[in-house]
Amino acid sequence: MASNIDAAAGHAPTPTEYIVHHLTHLSSRHQESIVDFSVINFDTVFWSVTVGVIACLFMWMGARRATPNVPGRLQSFVEMLVEMVDDQSKAIVHGNRRFIAPLALTVFVWVVLMNAMDFLPVDLFSTTFRWLGLESHLPYFRVVPTADLNGTLGMSLGVLGLMIYYSLKIKGMGGWLHELFTAPFGPWLAPFNLLLNLIEYAAKTVSLGMRLFGNMYAGELLFLLIALLGSMATAAGFLGHVVAGTAWAIFHILIVVLQAFIFMMLTLVYIGQSHEGH
Amino acid sequence: MNLAATFVAQLVVFLILVWFAVKVVWPPLKKALDDRIGRIVAAMEAAERGNAELENASGRVNAKVAESQEEVRKLLNDYDRRAQTIIADARRTATVEAERIIASAKMEANQLLDRARVQLRAQLAEIAVVGAANILVKEIDATEHARLLAQLKDDLKE
Numbered sequence: 001m002a003s004n005i006d007a008a009a010g011h012a013p014t015p016t017e018y019i020v021h022h023l024t025h026l027s028s029r030h031q032e033s034i035v036d037f038s039v040i041n042f043d044t045v046f047w048s049v050t051v052g053v054i055a056c057l058f059m060w061m062g063a064r065r066a067t068p069n070v071p072g073r074l075q076s077f078v079e080m081l082v083e084m085v086d087d088q089s090k091a092i093v094h095g096n097r098r099f100i101a102p103l104a105l106t107v108f109v110w111v112v113l114m115n116a117m118d119f120l121p122v123d124l125f126s127t128t129f130r131w132l133g134l135e136s137h138l139p140y141f142r143v144v145p146t147a148d149l150n151g152t153l154g155m156s157l158g159v160l161g162l163m164i165y166y167s168l169k170i171k172g173m174g175g176w177l178h179e180l181f182t183a184p185f186g187p188w189l190a191p192f193n194l195l196l197n198l199i200e201y202a203a204k205t206v207s208l209g210m211r212l213f214g215n216m217y218a219g220e221l222l223f224l225l226i227a228l229l230g231s232m233a234t235a236a237g238f239l240g241h242v243v244a245g246t247a248w249a250i251f252h253i254l255i256v257v258l259q260a261f262i263f264m265m266l267t268l269v270y271i272g273q274s275h276e277g278h
Numbered sequence: 279m280n281l282a283a284t285f286v287a288q289l290v291v292f293l294i295l296v297w298f299a300v301k302v303v304w305p306p307l308k309k310a311l312d313d314r315i316g317r318i319v320a321a322m323e324a325a326e327r328g329n330a331e332l333e334n335a336s337g338r339v340n341a342k343v344a345e346s347q348e349e350v351r352k353l354l355n356d357y358d359r360r361a362q363t364i365i366a367d368a369r370r371t372a373t374v375e376a377e378r379i380i381a382s383a384k385m386e387a388n389q390l391l392d393r394a395r396v397q398l399r400a401q402l403a404e405i406a407v408v409g410a411a412n413i414l415v416k417e418i419d420a421t422e423h424a425r426l427l428a429q430l431k432d433d434l435k436e
Contacts, residue, residue, distance in 0.1 A: 012279055070319050076311045119295060121288035123281065230287030231279035238287050245291035250298055 015228050022122060022224050024140040025148065041142075041150055048145035051113040059109060081105065088265060093272040095170065100271055103162075104264050107155070111260035114151070115216055117143045118252060122223045146259075147216040149209065156209035159267050160201065166274035179277060208266050215259045219252055399434045403427055 013021060025041040062078025071079060085108060089101040125141045145151040167176045180197045181190040226248060230241035407427060 012281065015279055018279060018281075070315060070322065073308070073311045073315070076314050076318075077307075080311070080314065119292070121285065121292050123285045123288055127281070127285050226291075227284045227288060228279065230284035231281065233280035233283035238283070241284065241287035242290050242294070245287065246294045246298075249291055249295040253299075253303065 015231075018228070018231070019221075019224050021140065022126070022142070023221070025142055026138060026140045041148055043140070043142045044145045044148040044151045047117060047143055048110075048114060048151055051117065051145070052110050055106070055109040055113050059105070081109065085264065089268050092265075092268040093275060095166075095275045100268070104268050107267050108260050108264040111146060111155075111212070111263050112257060114144065114146045115256040115260055117145070118147070118216060118219055118223065118256065119249060122220070122227050142220075144216055144220055146212050147220045149213045149217075152213040152216075153206075153209035155212075155263075156205045159208060159270055160205040162267075163201070163204070163270050163274045166271055170275050171277065175277075183277075204270055208263065208270070211266075212259055212263050215255060219248075219255060222248055399431065403430050403434065406430070 026043040028038075028040045028042070031039045059078060062075055065072065066075055066078075082105060085105040086097075086101050089097050089104050093100050120143055125138075125143060129135055129138050129141065142148065167179075171179060181187070181193050183193060183197070185193055185196075223245070226241055226245045229237045229244065231237070407423070
């Protein structure tokens with residue numbers, strides 16, 4: 001049976017080819033350099049937008065059916081989420097939270113759903129496309145937007161923009177510039193202060209994006225490695241795949257929620273820091 | 279490597295994950311949701327009970343207030359009536375007393391009048407006798423004199 005499929009597929013990929021294939025994005029063209037803004041990863045855009053729409057629909061349904069009477073389970077679930085995020089934002093951000101708390105809620109739900117795409121079997125889409133004969137149109141298709149550094153860094157750049165926006169809003173241009181040059185060592189070490197603050201902003205932004213990306217990328221990679229066990233097409237390989245895959249998938253439930261929670265909390269912390277002087 | 283074999287294994291893992299989610303993840307989540315809903319239901323029932331009790335209590339208070347108002351009105355009426363009675367009694371007593379005083383005063387006045395009349399009669403008789411004696415300048419029989427006087431007295435009495 002194995003040889004049949006191999007024959008049908010032309011040639012079976014080697015493990016390296018398999019993994020490289022699964023870690024390649026469906027992009028507008030091949031990315032040559034590390035930073036190339038002319039390349040668009042269609043799969044990341046597609047899935048992040050799709051999942052974002054689903055997240056919005058979910059929250060909208062919770063809000064639309066909201067009654068002051070006894071809530072249903074959906075409303076109750078959404079209310080619990082809102083309460084959790086609101087409590088956290090209340091504790092972290094001291095100021096007007098009319099935009100920040102809903103932002104944190106959106107970030108949390110969106111990132112959870114994007115991370116949760118990792119639960120789908122890694123070969124689900126490539127196999128489906130092969131059956132439908134779409135292989136040539138969709139040769140690559142990654143489903144976890146947060147396992148793409150472009151996705152996570154895009155979000156952390158958004159957070160950087162909000163950090164700067166709230167610094168300006170709360171402290172004013174003069175106050176913020178003063179803080180950039182005088183904190184933390186005082187006015188006599190202004191250049192070092194500026195350098196340190198710029199490094200701090202860069203570190204916050206990069207670490208925020210990198211942390212989520214690294215966790216989800218590692219999770220996906222481990223699923224791919226486990227998939228190699230199953231591809232041995234032996235009883236031991238199958239058993240190993242099922243046991244290891246199940247264990248990792250169950251553990252991944254924790255990672256998916258935890259990483260989304262961390263991303264939300266850090267977003268709140270960074271925006272909260274913009275509300276407070278050094 | 280065999281893509282079909284690994285895909286089958288991946289599907290098995292996915293099904294186990296779904297089973298796990300349904301069996302292990304969902305129940306505590308469902309319990310938390312149902313507990314929360316239960317708490318809300320209980321809180322709303324308690325609020326409703328409280329409202330009903332408040333309504334009851336305010337009804338009872340209103341009834342009590344109306345009752346005591348009625349009582350006060352009754353008491354005021356009673357006192358009013360009693361006051362009227364007392365005034366009427368006093369008036370009646372006063373009238374009776376006044377009549378009695380008037381009557382006795384009248385009687386006294388009559389007696390005084392009678393006595394004065396008797397005295398007046400006596401003096402008039404004497405004056406008449408003296409007058410007559412003076413006119414006659416003549417002793418008259420004293421006995422006859424006394425008899426005439428008595429007759430005159432009697433005549434005057436009538």
